[in-house]
Amino acid sequence: MKGSMRVAILAMIIMALVMVHPVEGLNCVELAGMLSPCLDYLRSGGEPPEDCCSGVKKAQGAIQSQEDRRNACNCAKSAAGQMKVRADAASDLMAKCGVSTISIDPNVDCNT
Template identity: 50%
Template sequence: MKGFGVMLLVVLAVVSVAGVPGEAISCGDVQGSLYPCLGYLTSGGDPSSQCCSGVSSLSNSLQSQQDRQTACYCIKSAASSYSVRPDAAANLPGRCGVSVGYSISPGVDCSK
């Protein structure tokens, strides 16, 4: 029964991160996608395959300028809460083979 509870939580997490097509992205979506990257972002090393999968999924879900701006604000907020290394954050998309089209840094202006 314990295994069923864990599996249910995993399924709910995946469904909540996937979101509904056409629905605006939320900070919960962004954080859920990037949570597997937390170790890499705070300590360095190599990003895990789960991390890169989340980065790729997040990148693919950013369909509008509003989605990209929301994700940017969410990432900046989370980065300050978790003491993310700026070099790790800047290198993450490239390390995962994902192009985001802009630089990732603490000073990035999310409104642009």
């Protein structure tokens, strides 16, 4: 019985460690998935759809550190240049969705 109690306690400690272990930083594939509903808006302008703003807010929640923010910025900057997004739509997106975490501007300096 003492052995099974030790195993149970060890299992609980491991579960607690797994539950509080920080999530790895946001990567470009994940960010692209979150922001993909914004692509039409970023190319055409107008008003971003609700699922776009939901993705933007989800991306904001995934950014936990300055390094995450810088990585997300670099991913968004690269994608914006490749997908030829409108600069005005990109610069307005975060404000229209009520967040200020990342920029999707191909000219932004992600180190500041």
